[in-house]
Amino acid sequence: MTNASLFNAFLTVLKRDLTLALRTRSEIANPLIFFIIVVSLFPLAVSPESGLLRTVAPGVIWVAALLSTMLSLDSIFRSDFEDGSLEQMLLSPHPMTVLVLGKVTAHWLVSGLPLILLSPLLGVLLFLPFEAMPALLATLALGTPVLSLIGAIGVALTVGLRRGGVLLSLLVLPLYIPVLIFASNAIATAAADLSIKGQLYFLAAMFALAVTLAPLATAAALRISLR
Amino acid sequence: MWSFFHRLASPKHFYQFAGRLIPWLGWSTLVLFIIGIYLGLFVAPTDYQQGESYRIIYIHVPAAWMSMFVYMVMAISGGIGLIWKMKMADVVASSAAPLGAAFTILALVTGSLWGKPMWGTWWIWDARLTSELILLFLYLGFIALQSAIEDRRTAANACAVLALVGVVNIPIIHYSVEWWNTLHQGATVTRFDKPAMATSMLIPLLTMFLAFKLYFGLTLLMRARVEILERERDTTWMKEMITESGK
């Protein structure tokens, strides 16, 4: 198998999943609307007072990002599992890890990327200081791919189950904690006008680790789930 | 030596071997528990800072150690089952999970009981307690996945993958929680980090630790035997054994 055909397989899966996502647009839109609604619940539940909202903003945005990612995760493998496409992928002579990486990349492009683009707006709603905006974008850019990669493992493990939804969040959310800690702390630190290099390095390290190991675990989990 | 392990991989031999080992383990666990608790409650000196309430560490610390240890046992045996398709490794992994969760809960409960006299509240977002809580979530996820998948072999393999993913994540989670904790409440962390412990306090702790380990071994073997009975109920050796014992 040449590198060119590997890359071609990766691109095909990526393009296929993007086409599918664009043809069922509500699947992209719904988690985003959820993201906005969850964030806007906090001023109503806690207090509209700007000082308080400013301090909780990083955490609120990140928790909402985690939850809305959870909602979109199932779409990575669910419909492909049901109509047999996943079987075909497992029977492709190309390594499953490459195909998984293609699918996860597509998932991130339709769920993570719009989240990043929307986040400054939500920052404004929660009175996040302007200095913290670059940190918000940077942590989301580094963190959301990790969420997609780790989430894919959880979906792969639960895809064969009829009611996998709640179980999926039980499996995946604890694994999201490190990303949550470093990302929301980075934003808060940036708001206090301090350097956030350390946090970003850590997020980048987690990204590197996830991108190398998660596709392996996902491919193994898919093989098990499809038995 | 190798052939011993090889034989242990067969459910029949494991079942019989465990059956012989259980009484020995049971008695030594009981004796160690009595010695450990006696030493811990009556012989070890009173702590000059914390008074008598520190004595809960003789339960809390071994439970916390075991909670990590059991997760490792679970992940390693799960991995063995996944790679070498060894049935007994799957049995061990699935039998270990509820025990590990129980140790974790014990560590959390004793930790919060200790917290009341120490900090005046039942719960504090201390680094170790928080890590322990997340570990409990990991255990619960493992158990939930296991019970959601009907086919035994699929369940064992899926859980093994989850446990291995957890093992990669535990150090990261642990480190990030420690880091988060020092940032938010640096003062409380140091309270746990006592300087070198007096020998008279350490010996009961180590005794209790050993007792916990043996207890884990004991309950693990008992649970594994039950699981073997369930899995192998249709095999000939099992039927022979049951008819023999019925005579």
Add this chain to the structure above:
Amino acid sequence: MTASTSAIPQSVSVDKGLEVCNLGCSREDRELFSGLNFRLSSGHAIQIEGPNGSGKTTLLRMLCGLRLPDEGEILWNGRDISEERSAFLSNLSYIGHAHGVKGELTPLENLRVSQAMAARNNSLSLDEALERVGLFGFEDAPSRTLSAGQRRRVALARLLINPTPLWILDEPFTAIDIQGQKQIETMITDHVLNGGMAILTSHHPLDLSEDHLSSVKLCT
């Protein structure tokens, strides 16, 4: 609960092709089949027969390597299929119950994806392949708007664009009309007569002589 085989074709070269040795499968503590032996070599087809629930689909999934055998082994050219997986898979086309045709994509797009996933590709163009399975004029309609039989034809068109020697087909004639069944049958017999191999579960009789066709019966 035994499996009987009949008329095993004696192949000339021992190692080439697919060989099943003492294969057994149990599901949820229930034994589906055991001690299954057969060999499939170039220019032969095997029809798997058996009542519902006898494990036909399970057997096919095992032959593809999707499911691990509970006992016994499956060899491709003399080696276990899990050993050199990628080499085995590049020789295999499988169409299961769920045939993997995406409703949101057009037949042409579906085939394009399959083409990129395969190891080798035929000179036959995608349009030609669609025409051969009787889908001329439907290339660009979303597959969701096609009938069940037409969607299965899209899946079967994959066999034409990826020229693999081994076809494993689970009920290929389901939902397909009589005229289409003839076309598919010709496709399969052509493949076998040209030196291909096919394993299928179907009660549909194939127009092949005894030399080329044998059957494996699974009983409950």
